[in-house]
Amino acid sequence: MLVNTPDFDKLALGEILDPIESQPANLLPMLQAIEGRYRYLPKEAMVEVALRLKIPKSRVFAVANFYKALSLTPKGERIFTVCQGTACHLRGAPSLIASLEKALGISLGQCSKDGRNGLESVNCLGACAMAPVVTVDGEVHGAMTAKKVSELI
Amino acid sequence: MRFSTPQDFNQYISSLPPSAARRLWVCGGPGCLAQGAEKLLLALRNEASKTNKDVSCQLLAVPTGCLGLCERGPMVACQPEGYVYEKVKIEDAQEIVVETLISGRPVSRLCQDPKDPTASNHPFYLPQKRLIMRRFGRINPDSFEDYLRTSGYEALLSALSIGPLEVFSRVENSGLRGRGGGGFPAGRKWRACKDAIGAPKYVLANGDEGDPGAFMNRSLMEGDPFSIIEGMTLGAYAVGASMGYIYVRHEYPLSVERLKLAIKTAENFGLLGDDILGTGFNFNLSVIEGGGAFVCGESTALMASIEGREGQPRVKYVRSVERGLWEKPTLLQNVESWANIPLIVQHGSEWFKQIGAPNNPGTKIFSLVGQVKRSGLAEMPLGSIIRTLVEDVGGGPQKGRTLKAVQTGGPSGGCLPTSALDLPLDFDSLPEAGTIMGSGGLIVMDNLSCMVDVARYFTLFLKNESCGKCLPCREGLEVAFNILDDLCCGRGQTGHSDLLVNLAQGIQDSALCGLGQSAANPVLSTIRYFREEYLEHEEGFCRAGRCQGLFLVKIDRDKCNGCGACQPVCPAGAITGREREPRTVKVEKCLGCGACLTACRFRAASTERKVAGV
Ligand SMILES: Cc1cc2nc3c(=O)[nH]c(=O)nc-3n(C[C@H](O)[C@H](O)[C@H](O)COP(=O)(O)O)c2cc1C
Ligand code: FES
Numbered sequence: 001m002l003v004n005t006p007d008f009d010k011l012a013l014g015e016i017l018d019p020i021e022s023q024p025a026n027l028l029p030m031l032q033a034i035e036g037r038y039r040y041l042p043k044e045a046m047v048e049v050a051l052r053l054k055i056p057k058s059r060v061f062a063v064a065n066f067y068k069a070l071s072l073t074p075k076g077e078r079i080f081t082v083c084q085g086t087a088c089h090l091r092g093a094p095s096l097i098a099s100l101e102k103a104l105g106i107s108l109g110q111c112s113k114d115g116r117n118g119l120e121s122v123n124c125l126g127a128c129a130m131a132p133v134v135t136v137d138g139e140v141h142g143a144m145t146a147k148k149v150s151e152l153i
Numbered sequence: 154m155r156f157s158t159p160q161d162f163n164q165y166i167s168s169l170p171p172s173a174a175r176r177l178w179v180c181g182g183p184g185c186l187a188q189g190a191e192k193l194l195l196a197l198r199n200e201a202s203k204t205n206k207d208v209s210c211q212l213l214a215v216p217t218g219c220l221g222l223c224e225r226g227p228m229v230a231c232q233p234e235g236y237v238y239e240k241v242k243i244e245d246a247q248e249i250v251v252e253t254l255i256s257g258r259p260v261s262r263l264c265q266d267p268k269d270p271t272a273s274n275h276p277f278y279l280p281q282k283r284l285i286m287r288r289f290g291r292i293n294p295d296s297f298e299d300y301l302r303t304s305g306y307e308a309l310l311s312a313l314s315i316g317p318l319e320v321f322s323r324v325e326n327s328g329l330r331g332r333g334g335g336g337f338p339a340g341r342k343w344r345a346c347k348d349a350i351g352a353p354k355y356v357l358a359n360g361d362e363g364d365p366g367a368f369m370n371r372s373l374m375e376g377d378p379f380s381i382i383e384g385m386t387l388g389a390y391a392v393g394a395s396m397g398y399i400y401v402r403h404e405y406p407l408s409v410e411r412l413k414l415a416i417k418t419a420e421n422f423g424l425l426g427d428d429i430l431g432t433g434f435n436f437n438l439s440v441i442e443g444g445g446a447f448v449c450g451e452s453t454a455l456m457a458s459i460e461g462r463e464g465q466p467r468v469k470y471v472r473s474v475e476r477g478l479w480e481k482p483t484l485l486q487n488v489e490s491w492a493n494i495p496l497i498v499q500h501g502s503e504w505f506k507q508i509g510a511p512n513n514p515g516t517k518i519f520s521l522v523g524q525v526k527r528s529g530l531a532e533m534p535l536g537s538i539i540r541t542l543v544e545d546v547g548g549g550p551q552k553g554r555t556l557k558a559v560q561t562g563g564p565s566g567g568c569l570p571t572s573a574l575d576l577p578l579d580f581d582s583l584p585e586a587g588t589i590m591g592s593g594g595l596i597v598m599d600n601l602s603c604m605v606d607v608a609r610y611f612t613l614f615l616k617n618e619s620c621g622k623c624l625p626c627r628e629g630l631e632v633a634f635n636i637l638d639d640l641c642c643g644r645g646q647t648g649h650s651d652l653l654v655n656l657a658q659g660i661q662d663s664a665l666c667g668l669g670q671s672a673a674n675p676v677l678s679t680i681r682y683f684r685e686e687y688l689e690h691e692e693g694f695c696r697a698g699r700c701q702g703l704f705l706v707k708i709d710r711d712k713c714n715g716c717g718a719c720q721p722v723c724p725a726g727a728i729t730g731r732e733r734e735p736r737t738v739k740v741e742k743c744l745g746c747g748a749c750l751t752a753c754r755f756r757a758a759s760t761e762r763k764v765a766g767v
Contacts, residue, residue: 027461028444059462066463066620067444069403086366086560086596087522089610092751123447123614125404126368127187128520129226129528140187 012037013045022052027063031070040071076111076118080104080136080152085124087131092145096132097121099146103153155423157431159313162422166301177254178230178290181375185226189243193227196246201254225265225527230290235271238263276545277527282508284516285492286532289376294411297418300379306424308495312387313432321347321391324494326502328514333359333450333487334562334591334667336513336580342484345474347392349482354394356385357478357485359455360401360408363447364563365614367594369518370488372530374401374408377492378415382438384491386425387498389436392484397438399488400455403445412440447564447618448668452477452485454620465620466666487592489518510536513579517590521547523597524554533578540574543597553754554599557697558683562591564611564618565671567678568604587678589671601750603699604683605690609637611675619668626669629660633676640690641700650687654680694762698747704760706749710735712757719749719758 016033020026027049034045041064050057064070082088082097097119101107104117111118127133130142136152156162179185179194225239229249236259238249245263252258259270272278283289292299300306312320325340346354358381362370374381385397401409416438419425427435441459448454449464456478458464477483493515497505506514513535519542522528526548533542539559543549550556558568561578567588569576576582583590598607616630633656636649657673664670680687689696695703708719708728713735720728720736727743730736735757738749749758 025459025461028458029442032442032444063444063461063463067403067446069443069445084365084614086564086594086610087528088366090523090596090598090602090607095746095748122404123363124365124367126362126371128366128368128522130187131522131528133187142187 010044010048013048017048017052022054024053024055027053027055027060028067031060031064031067035070039075040073074111074115075120077116078137079118079120080134081120081122082108083123083125083127083131083133083135084121085128085131087128088124088133091131093132095146096134096144096149099149100134100153103150155421157423159310159430159432162306162424162430163310166306169298169301172299172302175234175254175257176232177249178232180226180228180230180290181294185228188226190227193229193241193243193246196243197229197250200246200250204250204255229263231259232291234259235273236260236264237270237272239265276548277529277531280533280537280541280545281531282516282534283532284496284508285373285380285489285518286376286530288380289372292377294376294378295414297379297415297422300377304499305379305495306383308499309383309386309390309424312390312498313430313434317391317393320387320498323498323502324391327497327505328502328512329490329493329497329505330513330515330580331487332489332493332517332592334565334589336590339486339490342474342486343388343392345472346394346482346484349475351476351480351482353396353481354389354392355478355481355483356388356392356394356397357455357459357483358385358397358399358488358491359450359452359485360399360405360412360488361443361450361455362402362405362592363450363618364592364594366522366596367520367563367592369520369530369593371402371405371408373488373492373518374399374405375411378408378411379419380492380495381412381488382415382419382425384494385438386429386436387494388484388486388491390434392482394482394484395435395437397436398441398459398478399438400441400443400449400459403443409440409442416440446620447614448620448666451666451668453666455485456483463620465622466668468665489592509534510577510579512581517578517593519578519593519595521595521597523560524551524599524602525549525597526551536577536579538574539569539576539578539595542578542595543574547597550597550599553756554601556597557600557602558598558604558607560588560596560598560607561594562589562674563594564614565589565668565674566591566594567674568598568607568682569678570682573682587681588674601697601699601747603641603695603697604679604686605637605640605695606697606699608675608679609634609641612637612672615668615672615675619672623663623665623669625660625663626665626672629656629664630669630672632656633660633673637676640687641695641703643693643700643703645691645693647691649691650680650684653687696760698750698760701747702745703763704745704747705740705763706738706743706745706747706758707761708736708738708749709757709759712755714755714757716755718752718754722748722752724748 030049046060050060106112132144134141134144179190229238229241231253252260261267264270329339330336446464449458451466454464454466473483509515516532516534518532531546556571560568580590612634616634619626621627657676661673698704715733725742725744727739728736
């Protein structure tokens with residue numbers, strides 16, 4: 001599903017894309033730059049990328065859909081990410097996910113209706129020694145328990 | 154400053170002023186950063202700036218690579234004395250500056266063993282041999298000068314005088330095997346790429362580190378980025394490549410930042426780019442940030458991703474050393490493999506072969522995590538015994554638990570039982586036992602880990618990461634996952650285990666790429682060594698107490714000392730008993746979540762089968 005955003009700003013898009021050379025190999029870097037700015041890929045931005053690179057829109061979509069770092073729907077303002085890496089799994093990540101789902105009222109991979117909170121998972125943050133790990137907007141919190149998670153909210 | 158001859162560069166190195174007499178290092182490894190290392194660093198800097206100017210030593214508290222003992226962070230080390238402090242708090246900053254930085258005395262209360270402030274006899278460090286990690290904790294990874302002061306770029310300088318052919322033969326004779334998983338002899342790939350026809354040639358570094366529960370590549374990229382760059386430069390020189398890319402995992406923004414900075418620095422000094430040190434050798438290097446897909450660690454998928462396409466593997470009827478990136482000859486190695494190259498070129502292949510085991514020379518960095526006392530990174534000679542790593546370095550299982558299995562090789566690896574603990578860690582012994590070395594992840598599991606759940610976990614991971622191109626992997630893993638899920642959720646049936654074995658072998662035999670071919674390992678290895686647990690799940694019992702509702706909890710009145718740790722964690726309020734008296738579980742209330750099993754440190758709480766009808 002592609003989403004149109006009312007506040008999409010084409011000028012800003014130029015600022016993001018202009019420094020990147022328009023060649024097909026730069027498709028992923030361009031999409032990453034857009035994701036970095038808008039936290040997802042607005043439809044107009046993907047169309048613009050296809051135009052710049054002179055490639056079919058379907059290819060942009062295929063790549064956008066393939067990589068986990070790219071999102072086709074807007075993400076929450078505040079994102080909770082639970083590590084589901086092996087070390088975190090063994091030390092209780094599944095129950096952390098359950099308690100976050102309950103507390104936020106959304107399930108994993110969703111964003112709350114008001115757009116405030118999002119709940120995601122990652123396959124390892126490379127901080128395994130502190131498992132289980134939860135990040136809030138990128139800030140890492142280690143040795144989490146259900147209780148500490150509720151304090152984060 | 155751009156050096157135009159090797160002599161200029163050499164002279165610059167020998168005229169470098171020595172580093173400060175005494176330096177404090179705050180560990181900048183992922184574990185310590187997450188435990189507040191950055192704030193601690195600021196506090197130390199702040200304290201140091203308050204000291205009188207006539208103090209002779211300078212403070213160079215700079216974030217550095219991983220010191221290894223991640224669980225006890227943030228860690229601080231002092232050079233040259235080598236004191237190691239752990240669990241350092243901001244309040245300790247003043248004392249550290251006054252005592253250690255100014256007077257050179259250890260702050261004993263921050264040392265794990267006050268009698269051994271340098272931790273050199275600590276069982277965590279004793280069995281290790283730190284070659285690739287030799288600079289960790291000794292240099293500022295962003296500092297080019299620090300790299301040079303620790304023999305950095307000596308290998309490149311000697312390479313330029315001995316010539317590309319000699320560099321190649323040193324690497325070939327060293328017997329180095331790829332550190333990214335397969336253990337493929339590097340020399341064979343180098344020779345094929347060197348002899349391949351086509352230009353330009355590419356060298357690539359695989360820093361995708363997709364294995365969950367492993368962080369050795371991350372620490373290397375963040376702890377010693379120049380060593381990877383120097384290694385790749387040597388590789389390009391030997392095989393005649395002029396372009397290179399380092400493909401870094403999306404989740405590692407700091408690695409990207411450090412590598413980019415290091416590349417820029419090397420370019421500024423004329424060690425990357427055109428006409429390196431005036432020798433006519435051109436090598437341009439850049440960093441590519443991955444898109445967050447496990448399969449992109451696979452060589453052909455990685456190249457597709459660099460070309461700007463979806464990272465889907467292809468059948469390797471043409472080897473990528475001959476036709477890889479943009480159909481040109483391409484040499485791909487893991488970042489740790491690359492970091493070995495400067496050492497080999499500098500010290501020679503004979504030196505390298507003396508380390509490690511026959512046919513498995515050198516060291517390997519392991520990331521030791523899971524249910525062990527000490528998690529962290531350990532660099533061991535290849536051929537070290539698994540037990541040494543788990544029991545000595547890692548300190549064995551946590552209190553009140555027993556060791557059950559060791560998982561190696563990431564999601565495509567396998568689980569070994571405790572009877573295999575005396576196996577050597579090398580590229581040949583592990584496959585015989587049904588697992589692989591992989592990139593060095595080693596995950597310890599104890600009696601509270603359910604092996605069926607572990608197999609389900611990895612199968613789910615691989616199912617989600619399957620790129621979907623070939624049927625056995627796409628559909629087969631889905632079915633395997635469903636069966637495993639049935640087993641873990643009480644829907645198990647007689648015969649499920651045999652069905653899984655058949656299915657897994659089918660996937661193994663017919664999948665297209667390494668992901669699918671090895672995806673059966675978690676299932677096959679757990680059934681091979683822990684079949685009993687599978688059979689119990691078929692009957693609806695989970696002895697580990699992991700699978701909800703598949704067990705009852707009993708508390709042994711003789712072992713329970715009444716500490717009460719289990720009571721508050723029980724979400725159902727099923728545990729009763731008075732202060733300092735053995736507790737009991739009310740079977741009617743118990744949800745079977747297992748929280749009390751985790752909380753009990755005295756082995757008093759254990760599982761038992763549900764009786765029919767309950
Ligand atoms: C599914 C899959 C994932 C892989 N992931 C990685 C990885 O994360 N890092 C890595 O270095 N090699 C990975 N590999 C191995 C690479 O394909 C390749 O063999 C390796 O990077 C070559 O370098 P080496 O010989 O130095 O090990 C993966 C292979 C497969 C099949
Ligand atoms: S497994 Fe969670 S950080 Fe590695």
